[in-house]
Amino acid sequence: MGLPGKRTRFILPGQATTPQDAPEDPCKGSGFKKPARCNGFRELVEDGGASMNRPDRDSDGGSVDNSIPRVTLVLFDIWDRDLERTLSGTLQQFFFSIGERIPSTPQVSVQNRPCPSINPFEENIGRFCKLLDDAPGNIRIGVIDVGLWTFSPPPRFIFGQGCRYGSAVLSTYRFRRETQSRKLLHLRLSREVIKILGLACNLDACEDPQCMLTYHRAVEDLDRNRYICRHCRDQFIASLGELFNNFQQR
Numbered sequence: 001m002g003l004p005g006k007r008t009r010f011i012l013p014g015q016a017t018t019p020q021d022a023p024e025d026p027c028k029g030s031g032f033k034k035p036a037r038c039n040g041f042r043e044l045v046e047d048g049g050a051s052m053n054r055p056d057r058d059s060d061g062g063s064v065d066n067s068i069p070r071v072t073l074v075l076f077d078i079w080d081r082d083l084e085r086t087l088s089g090t091l092q093q094f095f096f097s098i099g100e101r102i103p104s105t106p107q108v109s110v111q112n113r114p115c116p117s118i119n120p121f122e123e124n125i126g127r128f129c130k131l132l133d134d135a136p137g138n139i140r141i142g143v144i145d146v147g148l149w150t151f152s153p154p155p156r157f158i159f160g161q162g163c164r165y166g167s168a169v170l171s172t173y174r175f176r177r178e179t180q181s182r183k184l185l186h187l188r189l190s191r192e193v194i195k196i197l198g199l200a201c202n203l204d205a206c207e208d209p210q211c212m213l214t215y216h217r218a219v220e221d222l223d224r225n226r227y228i229c230r231h232c233r234d235q236f237i238a239s240l241g242e243l244f245n246n247f248q249q250r
């Protein structure tokens with residue numbers, strides 16, 4: 001089933017890099033993706049990814065079952081199968097953990113798309129949100145390796161951002177550059193993807209510093225998270241009930 005070896009721990013997006021800290025080219029040095037389409041500062045026309053989409057598959061590589069709710073991970077130029085398994089496995093583990101309290105356990109599927117060429121120091125969240133609108137699933141989580149810049153003070157690369165209800169984007173950019181070991185990188189991202197799921201579900205930042213839904217400024221903040229608190233868990237269940245019951249299968 002591709003689950004990570006340990007119990008799911010859940011986390012959130014962060015902030016904190018100042019413009020001075022920002023590397024010159026957020027597309028360089030990715031160990032996770034094919035760099036071919038990541039054109040750094042060039043502003044190019046994107047094709048929306050449609051021409052290179054692979055058929056959807058579930059996280060184990062099987063076919064997609066359209067009779068049950070579906071959560072889709074949309075990987076933009078990310079070809080790291082280990083990371084794919086970590087993210088999808090974490091989501092599956094979380095849904096299993098709240099099993100009977102949601103209408104049905106969703107299928108977690110994966111879709112690969114090319115990353116559009118962007119100017120990394122512009123706010124590009126809207127472009128990724130728009131691409132997610134075309135993706136299938138009751139919930140859609142985009143994952144990108146490029147930096148996700150915001151001008152909101154202080155201007156910085158952020159860990160992720162919500163789009164419309166039911167979709168959000170996770171950027172691995174700062175995690176890859178600010179985490180030394182691959183093992184820790186996967187642990188942090190397994191927590192972060194839950195935080196991003198929370199953004200897709202419109203959950204507010206939690207005040208409990210040990211809860212994965214709390215606010216994070218640095219990647220190290222994720223290391224302090226130990227659980228999803230009861231309040232956030234209840235909020236998750238309420239939102240997932242809406243998203244799985246009231247939204248048509250896309």
Ligand SMILES: [Zn+2]
Binds near residue numbers: 208212233
């Ligand atoms: Zn909480």
